[in-house]
Amino acid sequence: MGRYIGPACKRCRRVGMKLFLKGDRCYMAKCPVEQGHGPPGPATRRRPRLKDYGIQLQEKQRLRNMYGMREGQFRLFFHRALRARGVTGEILLQALELRLDNIVYRMGLAPSRRAARQYVRHGHVRVDGIKVDIPSYKVKPGEVIQARDAKRSRDYAKDHLDAAESRGFPPWLTVDKADFKAVVDHVPTREEIAPVVDEQLIVELYSK
Numbered sequence: 001m002g003r004y005i006g007p008a009c010k011r012c013r014r015v016g017m018k019l020f021l022k023g024d025r026c027y028m029a030k031c032p033v034e035q036g037h038g039p040p041g042p043a044t045r046r047r048p049r050l051k052d053y054g055i056q057l058q059e060k061q062r063l064r065n066m067y068g069m070r071e072g073q074f075r076l077f078f079h080r081a082l083r084a085r086g087v088t089g090e091i092l093l094q095a096l097e098l099r100l101d102n103i104v105y106r107m108g109l110a111p112s113r114r115a116a117r118q119y120v121r122h123g124h125v126r127v128d129g130i131k132v133d134i135p136s137y138k139v140k141p142g143e144v145i146q147a148r149d150a151k152r153s154r155d156y157a158k159d160h161l162d163a164a165e166s167r168g169f170p171p172w173l174t175v176d177k178a179d180f181k182a183v184v185d186h187v188p189t190r191e192e193i194a195p196v197v198d199e200q201l202i203v204e205l206y207s208k
Contacts, residue, residue, distance in 0.1 A: 056205035059197045066196075067096050068113050073136070078206050089199030090190045097188050100125065100145070101135035107175050107182040108164025109147055109157040124153040139184050146181035154180055 050058065064074045081092040096102065101117040104125060110116035117135040119125065125132060126146045127139065139145065147157045161177050169175045172188040 053205075056201045059199075059201040060205055063096075063195070063197045063199070063202060066113075067099070067102065068117060075206070078202070082206075089203050092202070093190060093193050093195055093199055094187055095138065097193055098139050098184070099135065100127070100132060100137040100139055103139055103145055103173065103182065103184065106164075106170050106173060107145065108161040108169070108177075109180065111160045111163070119156070124148050124150075124156070141184050141186050144181055144183050146179065 060074075064071065067074075069077070077095050078088075078092055081088050081095060084091050097106075101113055101120050104110055104119055105113045105116040109125070110119045120135045120137075121133055123131055123133045124147060126148055127137070128144055129146075131148070147153045157180055161180075165175075165177065169182075170188065171192050172185050173182050174185055175182040
């Protein structure tokens with residue numbers, strides 16, 4: 001299956017909740033979820049009553065779409081979490097949060113994860129002073145993520161840093177707005193990630 005290039009808001013409407021796929025628009029009153037729009041399709045269409053498998057699948061789709069990942073890549077992250085020591089669901093969430101594109105989004109260099117992925121791909125980000133253009137790069141505690149010292153890179157980031165600060169930076173991330181950089185203090189806990197999904201349902205789905 002190729003990359004999804006359709007309307008981002010349609011994905012939010014399908015799962016019935018905000019996935020924050022469109023940056024600042026998701027915080028406005030014009031957001032279709034805020035306006036109470038139903039699932040995509042005919043206006044009279046109602047949400048189907050889901051059984052256990054459908055509920056588990058919906059939770060997986062919510063998390064996968066939120067981080068903008070394809071099914072194969074998401075499944076790979078799950079199997080890595082399954083082999084690691086600890087609670088599988090929590091390890092999966094931590095691995096997703098420590099992706100470079102997610103951290104670029106969290107620190108406010110880009111308005112959405114999708115935009116952050118493109119920002120990384122185009123070589124605008126440095127990790128400990130070294131260019132990294134792999135969005136799935138796993139950032140380790142203590143590493144410094146910074147926008148490239150170039151006018152084009154920083155002018156784009158400047159437009160979004162203030163909005164990110166007003167929403168609040170994650171407690172596991174120390175952000176220096178003036179220098180367009182952030183440091184990962186520690187691996188985030190589940191409470192600090194505060195996921196909008198029940199990750200245990202995803203574990204049950206993949207464990208069948």
